[in-house]
Amino acid sequence: MDSTAIIGNIAALLTTTSFLPQAIKTIRTRNTASLSFPMYLLFVTGVTLWLVYGVINEQMPIIVGNFVTLVLAGIILGFMVKGQLTKKL
Template structure:
């Protein structure tokens, strides 16, 4: 495996796994009061654009890592939007 593939896979792994503690905490507690809605809207949008970029450039580490992050951040965003409506 080439160095750039190793770096890409490791970076995707670290950034994706870094989201797990927040996602688990939010899913368990369903508490998003301390989370910024504008930040999560921008973050989820940015992750979606990274997925598009990865697809356009056939970069599997970018695609896979960001799909997982998109799902986790999307769950948190859904909880936040639900709290805002309440």
């Protein structure tokens, strides 16, 4: 594996796993006040399209990376939706 591929793999690993600490913090604190709802809506939509792109092109790194990110960002978005709903009740 040449050095550029190594840089790409580390970059993918970092940007994918970076959502894990945010998901853990959100699950633990249930505090989503300073999180942007439009951000996570756009981001989850974008990551879903990357997943479709990866499946069509049969590119495993894109499929695996974006699936993990989708699960993590989806959890965060879920707590934001839940927070909005409980506010309205």
